[in-house]
Amino acid sequence: MDSTPVRTTLRPTLAEVARHAGVSTATASRVLNRSAPVSERVAAAVEAAAAELGYVRHRAPSGGARQTGAVAVVVFDSLAQLTTDTFHARVLRGAERELSRTGHELAVLTAPRGSRRPALAHYLCSGHVDGVLLVGLHGDDHSLPRVLQAAGVPVQCIGRPLGAAGLLYVDADNVGGAAEAVAHLLRSGRKAVATIAGPQDMAVGTDRLAGYRRAVAGTQEIVAYGDFGAASGEHAMLRLLDRRPKLDAVFAASDAMAAGALRALRRLGVRVPGDIAVVGFDDAVVAQRTSPQLTTVRQAVEEMGARAASALVRREPTAPVVLGTRLVVRESA
Numbered sequence: 001m002d003s004t005p006v007r008t009t010l011r012p013t014l015a016e017v018a019r020h021a022g023v024s025t026a027t028a029s030r031v032l033n034r035s036a037p038v039s040e041r042v043a044a045a046v047e048a049a050a051a052e053l054g055y056v057r058h059r060a061p062s063g064g065a066r067q068t069g070a071v072a073v074v075v076f077d078s079l080a081q082l083t084t085d086t087f088h089a090r091v092l093r094g095a096e097r098e099l100s101r102t103g104h105e106l107a108v109l110t111a112p113r114g115s116r117r118p119a120l121a122h123y124l125c126s127g128h129v130d131g132v133l134l135v136g137l138h139g140d141d142h143s144l145p146r147v148l149q150a151a152g153v154p155v156q157c158i159g160r161p162l163g164a165a166g167l168l169y170v171d172a173d174n175v176g177g178a179a180e181a182v183a184h185l186l187r188s189g190r191k192a193v194a195t196i197a198g199p200q201d202m203a204v205g206t207d208r209l210a211g212y213r214r215a216v217a218g219t220q221e222i223v224a225y226g227d228f229g230a231a232s233g234e235h236a237m238l239r240l241l242d243r244r245p246k247l248d249a250v251f252a253a254s255d256a257m258a259a260g261a262l263r264a265l266r267r268l269g270v271r272v273p274g275d276i277a278v279v280g281f282d283d284a285v286v287a288q289r290t291s292p293q294l295t296t297v298r299q300a301v302e303e304m305g306a307r308a309a310s311a312l313v314r315r316e317p318t319a320p321v322v323l324g325t326r327l328v329v330r331e332s333a
Contacts, residue, residue: 012053013105014069021049029067070105071095071312072129074120074144076136078112086284087301091135091158094305102313104130113138120144125151131312133305137161139201156312158304160203160320170308170321172299174204174281177325178211181279181297182251184327186215190249190277194222196236196261198253208253208281222247226257233260241268248276249333255280255287255296262290262332277333292331299325 018028023042031038031046038046073095075082082088096106107129111120121144124132131154134145139162148155149166157169185193195212198205205228213221224239226232233252237260240247252258258280265272272278272292280287283298300323307321 014067017046017049017053020053021045025068068128068130069103070107070129071099071131071133071309072107072109072124073133073135074109074111074124076111076113076134076138076141079110082108082110086286087282088135090301091305094302094307095133095158095309096305097302098306098309099313104309104313111141111144113141121147124148125153129153131155133158133308133312134161134167135159136202138199139163154312154315156308158308160207162201162203162206168311168318168320170304170311170323171203172301172304172323173325174207174299175211175214177281177297177299177327178208178251178253179215180211180325180327181281181295182212182215184295184329185249185251185277185279185333188277188333192220192222192244192247193249193251194224194240194244194247196233196240196250196252196257197223197225198228198257200225205253212251226253226260228254228256230256230260230263233257234264235260237261237264241270249278250276251279251281253281255282255284255294258294258296258332259286259290262292262294266291273331273333279333283328287328287330290332295330295333296328297325298328299323 014028015025018025021028023046027038027042028046031043032050073092075088092108099106109120125148132148133156135158137157145155145167155167157167160169160171161167182193193216195209197209200206222240222244224236226236233256237250240250250261252261258278261278262272265276270276280294280296283296287294287296303323311317
């Protein structure tokens with residue numbers, strides 16, 4: 001299996017307590033949660049192991065959930081992308097912050113597109129975790145959520161899942177944020193506003209494109225597509241200029257693509273914002289490192305991770321959560 005759990009804290013796990021006491025994880029769970037009688041000798045061994053390792057019992061979540069003390073985060077991307085994408089790092093930071101309050105550990109797994117996942121599904125459904133957070137679902141990634149739901153494993157998505165009815169999620173207002181960004185460009189007097197849209201097999205891509213279309217309704221749409229990465233933003237910017245040399249503004253659906261667009265414009269000698277204004281989305285670290293600094297839409301990424309983790313372990317709220325966004329005006333528009 002490509003997806004190997006990675007511990008992100010030093011807190012001892014229930015499995016380590018069981019191993020130290022020489023019993024099964026199930027037996028250790030019964031002792032520490034007082035869920036079934038065991039012999040005095042076994043109980044004493046488990047309690048001693050827990051004390052020696054510094055294991056802290058977490059309060060059992062409601063609804064009859066598992067008692068493992070672990071929550072899995074499955075990122076639908078490669079390990080390389082996981083380690084380089086600041087969005088993922090911020091989501092994990094928010095989730096871990098919340099889970100530390102309930103005594104849970106975080107197990108991070110990756111599920112690259114096109115990979116076989118029966119071993120991953122088996123692991124997640126075999127009682128190893130109390131629940132699963134899914135990050136970055138694509139349109140064809142619905143088999144794993146369905147398997148988890150059928151097995152009774154609690155599931156929360158970070159980001160609205162595209163076409164997967166019945167899944168709970170925490171997301172940013174991607175439609176409203178994108179519409180606000182484009183409206184800002186139009187209010188500043190820009191006439192030909194294009195967008196570099198994200199992948200259309202992800203809700204974040206379709207929603208930000210929908211926000212652009214809402215704002216430019218009644219005028220001509222000018223759309224190129226990227227994959228949220230900087231290189232795709234650079235290439236898309238060049239395609240847009242080939243099609244519309246008189247372009248005077250671009251809304252990129254991610255800061256990375258906006259940074260790529262700025263790189264292309266700088267190479268061509270196009271002044272920003274004098275000739276073309278550029279706005280991104282995310283307010284990632286790169287937004288303040290570009291030249292000029294990037295006007296962008298701020299989304300509460302850490303809060304998304306924390307809210308999803310809280311909803312998973314506390315079983316509330318029981319409806320999707322959409323967090324607001326805010327336009328951050330800097331030098332590029």
